[in-house]
Amino acid sequence: xxxxxxxxxxxxxxxxxxRTLTAPTRSEIEELAELFxxxxxxxxxxxxxxxxxxxxxxxxxxPTHRRRGVGRALLSSVRAAAIASGxxxxxxxxxxxxxxxxxxxxxxxxxxxxxxxSLMLAIRPETRGS
Numbered sequence: 001x002x003x004x005x006x007x008x009x010x011x012x013x014x015x016x017x018x019r020t021l022t023a024p025t026r027s028e029i030e031e032l033a034e035l036f037x038x039x040x041x042x043x044x045x046x047x048x049x050x051x052x053x054x055x056x057x058x059x060x061x062x063p064t065h066r067r068r069g070v071g072r073a074l075l076s077s078v079r080a081a082a083i084a085s086g087x088x089x090x091x092x093x094x095x096x097x098x099x100x101x102x103x104x105x106x107x108x109x110x111x112x113x114x115x116x117x118s119l120m121l122a123i124r125p126e127t128r129g130s
Contacts, residue, residue: 023035042052048060051086051087051088052085052086052087052088053082053087053088053089053091054078054082054085054087054088054089054090055082055090055091055092055093056075056078056090056091056092056093057092058092058093058094059071059074059075059092059101059104061074066100071104072104072107072108075092075104075105075108076108078090090110091113092105092110093118
């Protein structure tokens, strides 16, 4: 179990404690289920469920091997592994102007997710020249 304490932005300035549940008790599981139910209601999703998913961050094929089915074979292999693991879904990420990748992904059955945007927080500054 890990625990982090941060000052609360509330008027009382009481610290907020965050801990990781590694072996939750029955009571904690029931509380989490209630919280998840409220989360589903908040998003209007009666069928929303907890499950793991796989995410592909990048697919790279050497230029000399492109347009030969290598990318499609890689996606197929990852899809089979995700299905075998019981994953709920498989997500692939690329830049919005990467037209060849977008054609590959949509041609392989992936659909654009509308209504979401990705945000990033850099933890370490990039080092240049090393």
